[in-house]
Amino acid sequence: MSKLALLGGTPAVTRDRKDAFKWPIITKEDEEAVLEVLRRGGMSGTDITKKFEAATAGWLDMKYALGFHNGTAAVQAAMYGCKVGVGDEIICPSVTYWASVVQAFSLGATPVFAEVDPDTLCLDPKDIERHITKKTKAIVLVHYVGHPCDMDPIMKLAKKYKLKVIEDISHAQGGLYKGRKVGTIGHVGAMSLMSGKSFVAGEAGMFVTNDLEIYERAIAFGHYERFDGKIKTAYLKPFAGLPLGGYKYRMHQLSAAVGLVQLKYHDIRMKEIQKAMNYFWDLLEGTPGLKAHRPDKNSGSTMGGWYFAHGLYKPEELGGLSVTRFAEAVRAEGATACGPGCNKPLHLHALFNTCDVYGHGKPTRLAHTKRDLRQLKGSLPVSESINARTYGVPWFKKFYPEIIEEHANAFKKVSANYKELLKGDKGNSRDLGGWHFFSHR
């Protein structure tokens, strides 16, 4: 193999990428749908949103779907729907995007972080039980960067302790867990539909549930125009007319129009992504230092749309080479999506340790409890070290074998020549991991 591009050799990736990474895929049909709403001034209505909700409920085979202006609101309303309130605790992963958990504060509740599993990168079912207290109301889990969470043991625990399960499917819409669609297994499935995700409506969110009370509580919370005499939940009826949360959460209909079109093509586009990504990882099978982040082929589970696709890193197989140096070399080969790490662990952020958001005169984390719930450095060793064992991989939207092969070669070449990189390896930054989701290549 030729010399590493980082050290002056020829890059492995040279071909025109064409539209291999282009996302979202917007066609005339999306444009027409948007213009129709725009021209008649229907932006603030709910007619298209209701169609989009019905289509999503049908797609996921769920009774109710409710649209939101973003995924953050959908997750918060799911929490309110599950009666997460003052003094309550939710158990959630530390390694995720903030909008899976921070909303708990606005309800007077607090997140309690549990470990992620180092192979799935999802909430580790084995680390949940020790965090359950009398105050625990719900488990919020994330099918992280497309990988389905191990739902069976989590649902078992939820049943045992009478907890609600909120699935954040922002990374995995349409993905399967043992043959069942993610988002349909817990009590409510909430998702972002912003433009970077693998299911795009523009800037929007949605949740699905089979539970009428969860659905109606979410309507009462932030959908004033639907919170009317038709509400069936008796204890909500007297308050109809005004939003209980003081929020206005309906979806922008230009987004609903896009979402409705995107949904028609989601399964077929996801299939092509799956084919491309599985081909990429099949090519890398057995490459020292690298391991695919995907479920077993025979498990009936899939990666959905492979949002923000990542790989697992085994530095011990490459002489201890840091993932930072490894990723730098892969990027130099032309596979530019290869950043080191994934998401920084949330539990070490000052928001969860010192910040007094609402003026309680103490950290918000402790606003409603006498116990010190803070989780300091060392409390979640897997979450705190996982960024040194993950890296971004190209997120292919199209099955173009030659382009995929070139990118796989970039990773293989760096693995094969790792010894040349040991010298000059300055190690990982202590602050490894990112907040940014927009490097699509």
Ligand SMILES: *Cc1c(COP(=O)(O)O)cnc(C)c1O
């Ligand atoms: C993007 C995202 C959200 C928030 O969705 P927005 O539409 O950006 O508000 C929530 N959870 C996860 C895991 C996400 O990645």
